[in-house]
Amino acid sequence: MEVVLAARGITKRFPGVLALDRVDLEVPGGEIHAVLGQNGAGKTTLMNVLFGLVQPDEGALFLHGRRVEFRSPHDALTHGIGMVHQTRRLVAAHTVLENIVLGHPRVRGVLSLRDARVEVAALCRRYGVGLDLGARVWQLSEGERQWVEILKALYRGARVLILDEPTSVLTPPEAAALLAGLQAMVRGEGVTALLVTHKLPTVMSACDRVTVLRAGRVVGRLRTAEATEDLLVRYMVGRDVAPGPAGPSGAPGRRVLEVEDLACLGDRGVAALRGVSFALREGEILGIAGVAGNGQEELAQVLAGLRPATAGRVRLDGRDITRLPPVARWALGVGYIPAERTEVASIGAFSLVDNTALTYHFDPAYVRRGLLDDAGLARLTRRIIDGFDVKVPHPYARARQLSGGNLQKMILGRVLSRAPRVLIAHLPTQGLDVEATAFVRAQLREAAAGGAAVVLISEDLDEIVALGDWVAPIYEGRFVAWLGREQADPETVGAMMAGRRREWAAAR
Numbered sequence: 001m002e003v004v005l006a007a008r009g010i011t012k013r014f015p016g017v018l019a020l021d022r023v024d025l026e027v028p029g030g031e032i033h034a035v036l037g038q039n040g041a042g043k044t045t046l047m048n049v050l051f052g053l054v055q056p057d058e059g060a061l062f063l064h065g066r067r068v069e070f071r072s073p074h075d076a077l078t079h080g081i082g083m084v085h086q087t088r089r090l091v092a093a094h095t096v097l098e099n100i101v102l103g104h105p106r107v108r109g110v111l112s113l114r115d116a117r118v119e120v121a122a123l124c125r126r127y128g129v130g131l132d133l134g135a136r137v138w139q140l141s142e143g144e145r146q147w148v149e150i151l152k153a154l155y156r157g158a159r160v161l162i163l164d165e166p167t168s169v170l171t172p173p174e175a176a177a178l179l180a181g182l183q184a185m186v187r188g189e190g191v192t193a194l195l196v197t198h199k200l201p202t203v204m205s206a207c208d209r210v211t212v213l214r215a216g217r218v219v220g221r222l223r224t225a226e227a228t229e230d231l232l233v234r235y236m237v238g239r240d241v242a243p244g245p246a247g248p249s250g251a252p253g254r255r256v257l258e259v260e261d262l263a264c265l266g267d268r269g270v271a272a273l274r275g276v277s278f279a280l281r282e283g284e285i286l287g288i289a290g291v292a293g294n295g296q297e298e299l300a301q302v303l304a305g306l307r308p309a310t311a312g313r314v315r316l317d318g319r320d321i322t323r324l325p326p327v328a329r330w331a332l333g334v335g336y337i338p339a340e341r342t343e344v345a346s347i348g349a350f351s352l353v354d355n356t357a358l359t360y361h362f363d364p365a366y367v368r369r370g371l372l373d374d375a376g377l378a379r380l381t382r383r384i385i386d387g388f389d390v391k392v393p394h395p396y397a398r399a400r401q402l403s404g405g406n407l408q409k410m411i412l413g414r415v416l417s418r419a420p421r422v423l424i425a426h427l428p429t430q431g432l433d434v435e436a437t438a439f440v441r442a443q444l445r446e447a448a449a450g451g452a453a454v455v456l457i458s459e460d461l462d463e464i465v466a467l468g469d470w471v472a473p474i475y476e477g478r479f480v481a482w483l484g485r486e487q488a489d490p491e492t493v494g495a496m497m498a499g500r501r502r503e504w505a506a507a508r
């Protein structure tokens with residue numbers, strides 16, 4: 001899926017209202033993408049930003065991955081983005097043809113109205129729209145007027161159509177016809193549609209994906225094939241959540257980690273990751289929930305640079321690191337806590353100092369003239385032991401002498417001592433006692449509070465839900481959904497990660 005149109009970090013304030021709060025939107029091409037939300041959620045404002053009618057206070061727009069700036073709707077149209085507004089803007093006394101072509105620069109100059117009629121008739125045939133071009137707009141039904149608006153945008157070369165609540169004034173049959181026509185247009189002609197609505201059946205029946213806004217914020221995005229009306233309602237209205245432990249994040253900041261359409265093979269050469277996309281900001285924790293073997297191990301390894309990506313991209317602070325080896329990523333601030341504490345993350349026969357050296361032997365601060373600085377590493381190891389409450393007699397104890405909890409604290413301390421930008425933690429509390437578990441979780445929160453973006457991969461749903469600002473259930477190499485923390489109750493996430501969406505929906 002290619003993302004045709006994207007908005008990143010869009011913020012828009014009106015006097016006394018934060019209409020949009022760091023909104024990210026990604027619209028893949030050739031799909032109908034729903035923007036769902038209650039009245040006042042910010043849908044129209046967001047569409048107006050995409051169409052150049054409203055200038056955002058912060059954030060940027062991207063078309064086919066390239067940054068664009070729309071100072072006016074004219075700019076948007078020039079880039080192939082058309083909009084059908086919530087309020088009709090047709091001239092009732094004019095004909096259909098006049099409404100479609102008038103105002104278009106070509107039609108006063110080189111083209112006569114008669115030439116334009118030929119073009120518009122061809123456009124109608126191509127998109128399967130039956131309209132009497134000579135009729136006056138006041139004679140038309142609302143459904144037909146809607147088509148006039150759409151044709152007007154298409155005539156101006158729109159390849160991305162923004163429709164703001166297009167069905168709200170239509171009768172049900174008219175609405176159904178409009179949606180069917182839109183679907184045919186998207187499937188047959190590769191047009192991309194952004195459909196603003198607050199109607200759930202419209203989303204479920206006509207749209208491929210949905211981004212849900214609530215009070216100016218994106219609270220969820222998912223494929224409609226994975227959604228239920230129930231779930232979408234909860235996204236839209238939010239719901240009370242039990243006051244859990246205080247969240248790690250204050251106001252999240254810049255995007256740190258951007259993952260785009262990432263794919264890779266598993267050890268047996270079959271696809272393990274089948275197109276995963278997400279972005280994390282400073283201070284955010286993403287909880288990836290899944291049953292082992294659904295691609296999470298491979299995802300961690302691809303992010304850490306230990307497994308090659310077969311497609312897609314990984315960016316760290318805007319820099320493409322997809323092809324960088326692990327050491328280079330580590331130097332740039334990618335920290336990784338592997339799931340296998342004793343097989344991968346440490347060497348049992350080595351002392352703690354030598355285990356520290358395993359990940360610091362590339363760090364210029366601990367290498368002198370090509371030789372490891374043993375004294376420096378011993379000091380660092382001691383700092384980790386003290387700072388992370390590792391119970392061990394001295395830094396030269398062997399790693400295998402440590403209990404699971406103490407070893408994990410050591411591994412955590414080794415990564416966190418470098419203040420990573422991104423921390424990938426795979427099963428960080430598996431098999432630990434209560435005290436060590438609480439300690440590790442607190443450290444993950446603290447890392448986020450310090451500005452890291454944390455990717456937490458866990459099979460412990462309670463852990464995911466307690467820590468994640470975002471929760472992504474992973475199933476067969478794909479994110480099933482992207483849930484804001486308030487939507488991510490264990491029941492929902494559990495059903496999604498089990499691939500049991502239908503049963504779950506039926507059971508409710």
Ligand SMILES: Nc1ncnc2c1ncn2[C@@H]1O[C@H](COP(=O)(O)OP(=O)(O)O)[C@@H](O)[C@H]1O
Nearest residue numbers: 014017019037038039040041042043044045046
């Ligand atoms: N031009 C404006 N001036 C002041 N406030 C506005 C303006 N446009 C929208 N708002 C406010 O911004 C918020 C989002 O509005 P809007 O984008 O129209 O929501 P939606 O389309 O989802 O119903 C609302 O609180 C609305 O009152």
Ligand SMILES: [Mg+2]
Nearest residue numbers: 043044045086
């Ligand atoms: Mg609106």
